[in-house]
Amino acid sequence: MAEQTTQHDQPTVGIIMNGVSGRMGYRQHLVRSILAIREQGGVLLADGVTRVQVEPILVGRSEAKLAELAAKHGIEHYTTNLDEALADDRWQIYADFLVTKARAKAIRKAIAAGKAIYTEKPTAESFEEALELARLAEEAGIKNGVVHDKLYLPGLQKLKRLIDSGFFGRILSVRGEFGYWVFEGDWQPAQRPSWNYRAEDGGGIIVDMFPHWNYVLENLFGRVESVYARAVTEIPERVDEKGHPYAATADDAAYAIFELEGGVIAQLNSSWTTRVNRDELVEFQVDGTLGSAVVGLFGCKIQPRNATPKPVWNPDLADAHDYDGDWIEVPTNDVFENGFKTQWEEFIRHVVEDAPNHYDFLAGARGVLLAEEGLRSSAEGRRIDLPVVTLEGGSTDAATASDAPAAPAAELTGAR
Numbered sequence: 001m002a003e004q005t006t007q008h009d010q011p012t013v014g015i016i017m018n019g020v021s022g023r024m025g026y027r028q029h030l031v032r033s034i035l036a037i038r039e040q041g042g043v044l045l046a047d048g049v050t051r052v053q054v055e056p057i058l059v060g061r062s063e064a065k066l067a068e069l070a071a072k073h074g075i076e077h078y079t080t081n082l083d084e085a086l087a088d089d090r091w092q093i094y095a096d097f098l099v100t101k102a103r104a105k106a107i108r109k110a111i112a113a114g115k116a117i118y119t120e121k122p123t124a125e126s127f128e129e130a131l132e133l134a135r136l137a138e139e140a141g142i143k144n145g146v147v148h149d150k151l152y153l154p155g156l157q158k159l160k161r162l163i164d165s166g167f168f169g170r171i172l173s174v175r176g177e178f179g180y181w182v183f184e185g186d187w188q189p190a191q192r193p194s195w196n197y198r199a200e201d202g203g204g205i206i207v208d209m210f211p212h213w214n215y216v217l218e219n220l221f222g223r224v225e226s227v228y229a230r231a232v233t234e235i236p237e238r239v240d241e242k243g244h245p246y247a248a249t250a251d252d253a254a255y256a257i258f259e260l261e262g263g264v265i266a267q268l269n270s271s272w273t274t275r276v277n278r279d280e281l282v283e284f285q286v287d288g289t290l291g292s293a294v295v296g297l298f299g300c301k302i303q304p305r306n307a308t309p310k311p312v313w314n315p316d317l318a319d320a321h322d323y324d325g326d327w328i329e330v331p332t333n334d335v336f337e338n339g340f341k342t343q344w345e346e347f348i349r350h351v352v353e354d355a356p357n358h359y360d361f362l363a364g365a366r367g368v369l370l371a372e373e374g375l376r377s378s379a380e381g382r383r384i385d386l387p388v389v390t391l392e393g394g395s396t397d398a399a400t401a402s403d404a405p406a407a408p409a410a411e412l413t414g415a416r
């Protein structure tokens with residue numbers, strides 16, 4: 001892809017940043033990623049010498065907000081007219097951090113404009129639409145990427161290292177706890193946007209978290225082959241940003257079991273209605289024949305087989321053993337940068353020098369499928385098998401419910 005060059009002949013890639021006034025758009029994508037990349041002089045390419053600089057144009061609905069952000073961060077370009085930005089060759093990448101509901105429409109326009117596209121998850125509100133976006137992007141021959149930020153967390157990177165080293169032996173199971181108390185908004189303002197709690201506005205913890213769980217599980221342990229989930233709305237009424245009560249129509253907690261390729265069982269709780277009694281807001285315990293690990297966003301501790309205590313169940317005696325003390329903290333041994341920024345750098349390298357990118361719209365579609373089938377599992381009260389998703393919509397596995405007759409072929413192929 002042809003890049004712009006600055007007056008100093010430095011190659012520059014122009015990035016349309018849509019939804020930059022939002023929580024994710026502002027903090028993670030603009031400030032912590034693109035501005036941090038600009039500050040460091042650009043993205044270092046494979047030759048180890050060339051740096052591609054980034055030039056953002058902020059896009060949103062409120063000119064005043066955009067002007068304020070642009071002034072605050074010394075950004076030259078902003079507009080409320082997405083179509084104009086898309087029609088302008090100065091901008092090679094379209095990046096989307098809009099509310100989920102608004103995403104697919106904007107991405108379709110960006111595909112039609114031939115831009116490379118980088119987007120927040122979930123890529124669309126339905127699997128059918130997510131798969132269609134993947135197909136359209138493929139047909140248009142445009143590069144596409146979806147945020148997989150959790151994989152870049154220091155804790156998960158350390159976990160990956162343990163897996164690659166063979167530490168676990170045969171991995172048996174994964175148990176994950178994600179969540180914290182999100183205030184209802186009455187006597188203390190909620191710390192998440194209110195649309196998250198309205199199904200009609202694209203909210204819900206399954207839609208929000210299952211796309212993350214899909215890529216975490218498939219990249220670390222194996223493809224998700226089935227899901228059983230129970231979604232609940234624990235707090236039926238909340239108060240929005242303007243102080244108005246509203247009906248919380250979306251699930252705010254989900255309890256799920258995933259069966260993975262190779263036989264690993266993962267059980268993950270996701271909740272905005274739980275109080276934290278862990279070291280971090282997300283924690284996974286992985287148990288294997290040769291050892292176990294507990295990882296969070298940053299931390300990672302292990303217990304190998306040959307340092308495993310031998311508890312004996314005795315309800316008559318208080319157990320004085322310090323189980324926490326049996327674990328060994330894994331050292332960092334590396335510099336882990338903000339994961340959003342690292343993934344942005346990889347995507348920019350994908351765009352300008354064809355570096356590999358596995359986290360594309362098809363990966364995004366698999367995440368949307370897991371969310372959709374998780375909700376279906378909850379509604380129908382049963383385990384649901386997941387097809388292998390391909391761009392063609394083909395499936396090598398039968399997507400059949402465990403206790404139900406085979407689903408019709410159309411249902412397996414994503415042609416729903």
Ligand SMILES: NC(=O)c1ccc[n+]([C@@H]2O[C@H](COP(=O)([O-])OP(=O)(O)OC[C@H]3O[C@@H](n4cnc5c(N)ncnc54)[C@H](O)[C@@H]3O)[C@@H](O)[C@H]2O)c1
Pocket residue numbers: 018019020021022023024025060061097098099100102120121122147149193208
């Ligand atoms: N990767 C992660 O860890 C992570 C975390 C939270 C949210 N997200 C995803 O990021 C996206 C944004 O979430 P957020 O928490 O930043 O939300 P937010 O409400 O803070 O921001 C949403 C943005 O979309 C804009 N917007 C809202 N309605 C719109 C419409 N109809 N048309 C055009 N623009 C509109 C808003 O002005 C704002 O800029 C969501 O898709 C969400 O799933 C990802």
